[in-house]
Amino acid sequence: MTGIRLTAPAPGWAIDADVVVVGSGVAGLTAALRCAAAGLDTVVVTKARLDDGSTRWAQGGIAAALGEGDTPEQHLDDTLVAGAGLCDEEAVRTLVTEGPDAVRRLIDTGAHFDTTDGGDIALTREGGHHRRRIAHAGGDATGAEISRALVAAVREAALHTIENALVLDLLTDAEGRTAGVSLHVMGEGQHDGVGAVRAPSVVLATGGMGQVFSATTNPSVSTGDGVALALRAGAEVSDLEFVQFHPTVLFLGADSEGQQPLVSEAVRGEGAHLVDADGVRFMTGQHELAELAPRDIVAKGITRRMHEKGAEHMYLDARHFGAAMWEQRFPTILAACRSHGIDPVTEPVPVAPAAHYASGGVRTDLRGRTTVPGLYACGEVACTGVHGANRLASNSLLEGLVFAERIAADIAQTRPPRTEPAAVAGEPVALPAPETRTAIQRAMTRGAGVLRSAESLAAAAAQLEALHHEAAADAEEAGGSGGPGAKAVVPGVDAWEVANLLLVSRVLVAAARDREETRGCHWREDRPDRDDAHGRRHLVVRIAPDRAPVVHRTETAAFPPVRPSD
DSSP: OOOOOBOOOOOSOEEEOSEEEEOOSHHHHHHHHHHHHTTOOEEEEOSSOTTOSGGGGOOSOEEOSOSTTOOHHHHHHHHHHHTTTOOOHHHHHHHHHHHHHHHHHHHHHTOOOOBOTTSSBOEEOOTTOSSOOEEOSTTTOHHHHHHHHHHHHHHHTTOEEEOSEEEEEEEEOTTSOEEEEEEEEOSSSSSOEEEEEEOSEEEEOOOOOGGGSSEESSOTTOSOHHHHHHHHTTOOEEOTTOEEEEEEEEOOOTTOOEEOOBOOHHHHHTTOEEEOTTOOBOSBTTBTTGGGSOHHHHHHHHHHHHHHHTOSOEEEEOGGGHHHHHHHHOHHHHHHHHHTTOOTTTSOEEEEEEEEEESOEEEOOTTOBOSSTTEEEOGGGEEOSSSTTSOOTTHHHHHHHHHHHHHHHHHHHHOOOOOOOOOOOSOOBOOOOTTHHHHHHHHHHHHHSSSBOHHHHHHHHHHHHHHHHHHHHHHHHTTSTTOSSTTOOOOSHHHHHHHHHHHHHHHHHHHHHHOOSOBTTBOBTTSOSOOHHHHSSOEEEEEOTTSOEEEEEOSSSSOOOSSTTO
């Protein structure tokens, strides 16, 4: 244990459970439903409402070998290629072989996918896939349908849920084993203010950390809370340098910040073309799949063309779809574009890459176990080894589904006893001022965005460390964290989120500086080639007691066990 924790009031209330699941996307709700079905007293904690996570924003769909002629082996091959030599093959094999039945169980839970006239699941194709294997719902509203079905199942099962709650830190017992979480409930409800859910098993399913960048497809709640909690608890994270920038995000202007509208890869899967201002298709000849190449290749292709043309964006041309296809297949995207004054039926859509998905996260084994006993992770917050250096399109919902089921099975089998949380030693983290958020995001966008270099990453690292030390100095000047003084930062949601963003950003940049090569979605301008001799390794990061990121390179492309005895 690091002894590091957020500055926060002591819990004023507590409830007991067997399992606490943090997050309400496909991973969190699937884990919670399976744990409850196994007879475990399960509590779901979520930062906003139950249906407000990243899952509901997923447009394209969920990938699985469900179509005639498709096989898990073919799905595995496409995933390994996209992962650029860093996928854990056993993890990928687990995903693709268990995936089809997991999707069928999701359908049994109540999710309705689009079907063909013959009643089969309708399948489309996305970047990196050589077959149509993407199941979708509502045309381009797959995540919303999955979220609807799982939330309905959770309510029908009468699970104990705590909404509008920001998780703060992991509670551990005297042996260093998980004993629950502290959290802060915002607004009215059964609980209010800082409290605790005491449980011997904690499942992190908190989603992504896209808000570390100025422009992202992620919702505002995606501030890296789960990764930050795990780091403070002494867990290892890995592959955090591999942030996937979605190639086609609706361009709203160079100064636009926050969540940006996504234009799903499925639009390209149905035949849309990427063109420059002159109408020239620029992805043909760059890859055998052209616009349907893996996302890192398409994002780089767009960025290169933008640099060549001195342009701020490129265009996605799908005028040939016609109005009927746009309205039936992509109603959500059509509405988003039109709300911003763009009509895809009659004009090309301006697009540019934006932060989308973290391929890395809290390191787990195939049962979702982290390096902290009793702490599990699944979904985007986790690093299972499935995605490697670049996630294959639409594998994320499937990964959340498959590994959530595996976590529930492990907890149901082991059924650890409840223990008493121990007091935490050490000084709490000095909280940055809430207005620091914009400075973090801009430093990350400039220095650790789509294009990176030793120089840009060093500048980002220097800015982030300055913000880190400034917070500590302000706290000391104020007479200690939370003490009296003009510069004291009052503990609260905004300050806690910024503390999480700053910690996650510092770790991401430390890993990106260490990876001196270009691989997957980590693109170093100064190191444009892939270096398999040294780079086909994972970077594992912990936080030292002095709050500094410590980067360790694995000896091979395989992950070491999460437990020394394994």
